[in-house]
Amino acid sequence: RKEVEQDPGPFNVPEGATVAFNCTYSNSASQSFFWYRQDCRKEPKLLMSVYSSGNEDGRFTAQLNRASQYISLLIRDSKLSDSATYLCVVREGSYIPTFGRGTSLIVHP
Amino acid sequence: DVKVTQSSRYLVKRTGEKVFLECVQDMDHENMFWYRQDPGLGLRLIYFSYDVKMKEKGDIPEGYSVSREKKERFSLILESASTNQTSMYLCASSSPSGSPREQYFGPGTRLTVT
Numbered sequence: 304r305k306e307v308e309q310d311p312g313p314f315n316v317p318e319g320a321t322v323a324f325n326c327t328y329s330n331s332a333s334q335s336f337f338w339y340r341q342d343c344r345k346e347p348k349l350l351m352s353v354y355s356s357g358n359e360d361g362r363f364t365a366q367l368n369r370a371s372q373y374i375s376l377l378i379r380d381s382k383l384s385d386s387a388t389y390l391c392v393v394r395e396g397s398y399i400p401t402f403g404r405g406t407s408l409i410v411h412p
Numbered sequence: 413d414v415k416v417t418q419s420s421r422y423l424v425k426r427t428g429e430k431v432f433l434e435c436v437q438d439m440d441h442e443n444m445f446w447y448r449q450d451p452g453l454g455l456r457l458i459y460f461s462y463d464v465k466m467k468e469k470g471d472i473p474e475g476y477s478v479s480r481e482k483k484e485r486f487s488l489i490l491e492s493a494s495t496n497q498t499s500m501y502l503c504a505s506s507s508p509s510g511s512p513r514e515q516y517f518g519p520g521t522r523l524t525v526t
Binding site: 311337344345346347348349352390399400402403404405 | 452453454455457460470502514515517518519520
């Protein structure tokens with residue numbers, strides 16, 4: 304079975320901190336990678352795609368390491384509003400993405 | 413603005429009832445999905461559809477069926493609801509073409525079976 308593994312956390316960090324999450328995947332044929340954010344009792348929403356060369360969107364940086372089969376998400380200068388569950392998503396190239404179980408982030412004052 | 417809507421946010425049904433969960437998307441997406449989400453288990457795929465009248469089983473199809481008569485609508489049916497089907501149900505859609513083919517989710521239906 305194709306697996307996507309995440310540390311469930313919670314990661315408890317103060318405002319302004321830098322925090323990083325990793326996600327490992329088992330299927331070496333995976334082609335597409337994403338980070339989704341899910342707020343409590345809400346639906347998941349795309350945070351960012353992850354490209355081979357790495358990509359940045361404001362305070363968020365995503366990296367892909369194909370050799371070691373993991374992706375990462377780095378959040379700089381954490382805000383209270385960053386508190387959420389972050390879902391790692393991997394797709395082989397078919398229609399079906401595989402979701403990790405999510406990493407919980409709590410940013411406190 | 414893209415939109416996926418689900419017929420109910422909260423639903424309470426009795427054991428043995430037949431339950432219909434409706435999902436509609438306005439993005440002309442070919443692919444539609446039904447997931448359930450439970451604490452500690454993450455999102456689990458129940459069924460998906462890549463075209464009208466086409467359906468494929470996901471990881472946990474037992475006790476469920478689906479219907480896709482129109483491109484924009486994907487229904488999940490619990491033939492005889494049981495208490496272990498109490499869960500959050502999420503519908504999603506995506507386009508098979510283009511990049512990055514992200515999924516758009518509906519707001520979810522929290523189903524309680526008593």
